[in-house]
Structure formats: C-alpha cells, structure tokens
Amino acid sequence: MHWLYRSLGFLCLFLAFYLLFTEALIPVYDFERPQPFHGKNWYNPFAAETLLWSRANFHIHSRTWGGLTNGYNTPAQIQAAYQKHGVHWIGISDYQRINPESPIPLYEHGWNIGKVHQLCFWPEKVRWLDIPHGQSIHQKQLILALLRGSCPFVVIAHPRFMHSYTGEELARLGGYDAIEVLNRYGDSVAEWDSALSSGQYAPILAHDNVHNVENPHELLSRWTEMAISPTASIETLKSALKAGKTVGYKNRTPTPITRPYPQFARIQMRGDTLWVKLTQPADSLRVIGQGGTVRAVAYHTDTLRYVASFEDTYLRVEAYTPEIEAYTSPLVRGEPTRRFLPGLKMPQTFFKIIGMTLLCGLLAFIGGGLLGRYT
Numbered sequence: 001m002h003w004l005y006r007s008l009g010f011l012c013l014f015l016a017f018y019l020l021f022t023e024a025l026i027p028v029y030d031f032e033r034p035q036p037f038h039g040k041n042w043y044n045p046f047a048a049e050t051l052l053w054s055r056a057n058f059h060i061h062s063r064t065w066g067g068l069t070n071g072y073n074t075p076a077q078i079q080a081a082y083q084k085h086g087v088h089w090i091g092i093s094d095y096q097r098i099n100p101e102s103p104i105p106l107y108e109h110g111w112n113i114g115k116v117h118q119l120c121f122w123p124e125k126v127r128w129l130d131i132p133h134g135q136s137i138h139q140k141q142l143i144l145a146l147l148r149g150s151c152p153f154v155v156i157a158h159p160r161f162m163h164s165y166t167g168e169e170l171a172r173l174g175g176y177d178a179i180e181v182l183n184r185y186g187d188s189v190a191e192w193d194s195a196l197s198s199g200q201y202a203p204i205l206a207h208d209n210v211h212n213v214e215n216p217h218e219l220l221s222r223w224t225e226m227a228i229s230p231t232a233s234i235e236t237l238k239s240a241l242k243a244g245k246t247v248g249y250k251n252r253t254p255t256p257i258t259r260p261y262p263q264f265a266r267i268q269m270r271g272d273t274l275w276v277k278l279t280q281p282a283d284s285l286r287v288i289g290q291g292g293t294v295r296a297v298a299y300h301t302d303t304l305r306y307v308a309s310f311e312d313t314y315l316r317v318e319a320y321t322p323e324i325e326a327y328t329s330p331l332v333r334g335e336p337t338r339r340f341l342p343g344l345k346m347p348q349t350f351f352k353i354i355g356m357t358l359l360c361g362l363l364a365f366i367g368g369g370l371l372g373r374y375t
C-alpha cells in the first residue's frame, strides 16, 4: 500500500503547485460595462480618395522546435511561396518563438489545451507564462495584460477555433488591438461583431494559418489586404494595422485565386452617407452594423450607398462573389477607441488569493506528510 500513499503524496504536491500558479495568483478583474461607439462624426480608416492595396499574411508556421510542432517549411520556402502570389507583408508566427528570418517579427503565444492563442507583433521577448487548462475570462485577461507589456500590437487569434474566446468575452476583455476574424481553423464573424458592438476598435485580420505552403488547399485560403502601398515603410505598416486599414478576404475555391477579384476602390463617409465602390461587380454587397445586423444589401453591383441612422455605432462592409468573401474593418462613430486593461476587484482578489493559498498550503502539507511517512 505504500506506493498508493506515495502516489497520493505526489498528487497533492503537484496540485498544490499547479493551483498556486494557475488559480491562486490570478486576480479578479473589474470589467467595464460595454460602451458602444458614439459621437456625431465618423472615423473612417479608408478615407483616402483612391485606395491602394498590398497583400499580407501574418499567421504562418515554419518547421521549428525540431519538428515537434506542426510546420513543414523553411522560411525561404515560405517567402518564395507567398511572393509568387504577390504577398508583400509576411510574418512567420512560430509557436513561442520569434523566427529571426521572419520579415515581420512576431510569434504565436499559447500552449494551453483550449487553443487560447494570441499573435504578438514586434515583441520585445517571448512570454512563456500560460494557463494549460481551460481558461476563465480572468485568466485570459491576465495573459493579455502580460503580452500587452511586451508587444505593441496584440491580436486575438482564431476565437472560433475550439471557442477559445467567446463573443461575450471579447466584449469585456481589454488590452488587445485586433481580431483574427478569418482563419482556416474557424471564421469568427459573430465574435468580432460582439467586440465591435461593445465599443472595442478591433480591425480585421485574415490569415490562412499555413503549416505547409505546398498544400494548395491551405495556401492563401484567407489573406489580409492593407490599404497601403507595397513599398511603404514598416512604420507605415505599424500605424496602418493600428488604424484599421485592413480588409480580410476568404477564398471560396479550393486553390489560390489567380483571377482578378473585387477590391474596394473607395470607401467614403460623406456626412452620414457611406459610399462604397468596388473595382468590379460583386454578387452582393452588405453593410453590417451594431449587433451584427444587416443594415443594407445591394445585388450585382459595384456600388453601394447607405445613409447611417443614429442607431449605427459602427459600419463595416462585406462583398461576395462565387470565389471570394471580403470584409472591411469598421468605420466607427467618434474615435477608434480600445479598452485599457481593466482594474482589479480588490476585496475579491485579496480573499481569493488568501483562500486559494491556504488550500494550496494544506495540499502541500498533506502531500509532504504522506511522502515523509511512506518513503
């Protein structure tokens, strides 16, 4: 029987340490009430008279960690594959590693079972802290706070994938800059609308999340177009990402698109009237607003005009053809504000830390006692 008591002792000690770092030390956040965008004037990231586009993909996995993680290609193969398709901005987002050969330095943070992942752009360093099991909103907020301190642009990766972030959570969390709405592992349009409806300025990013560039079903199944010149500087790219000068595309065909497809020639707000012009007709054009509701639809056209009402807090445009879906970042009333990190509920945080630490101490005491007696 000694082996049983010894195992129990180890289990208690493990639980004591695990709970201490993943539960006891997690603060209780005081989340703000969602406050939809408001104001008389509109913020439009696409205000330029004529829009110029450059293609981007910031979620690509190379072969790394000795082949332990899912990724098959070298950075040179990756760059060649994307450059062939005219992708100008390339970010290799290895798990927990800043690839020195990535043109845009970033990494994908997260090693938990729930796929709660974040893309960290231009990071100072890789953060290893994570909560391995299913995460509460407070644990997710703590991780965002940690990442916020070490990278200037934090993106919520693929929220729909295993429902890693729900729409309700994205409407309360603070400290993130954008949402990866389109991803081969799950598109998260409803979650995005929930975040936007809560007054969080979260531009769209769209990525194929490639693990093997030689698989034509993976490559460019989704991509982002930036409203900047392909020859723009990195500083211009940084500010364009923050400003929301992005359109997400989804390829509805099984292999990369090679034919021309509708792009946005103009997206303008004149007073309260939204004017949209495409480079070629789409089967349908839609305007989406607060709560993800459809505000306007136009069929078989390259133009759309919509007069915003006072109920419209944000507006974004979607275009559909048999080959592609396109989603613009939102135009919003007032300023493109993002929530700061929330404050703490001090009494609850205090009592939780004390209570959980006592529990961990008791478990450690029992575990230590069992091991001392039966070894």
Ligand SMILES: [Zn+2]
Pocket: 108, 115, 117, 157, 158
């Ligand atoms: Zn991921």
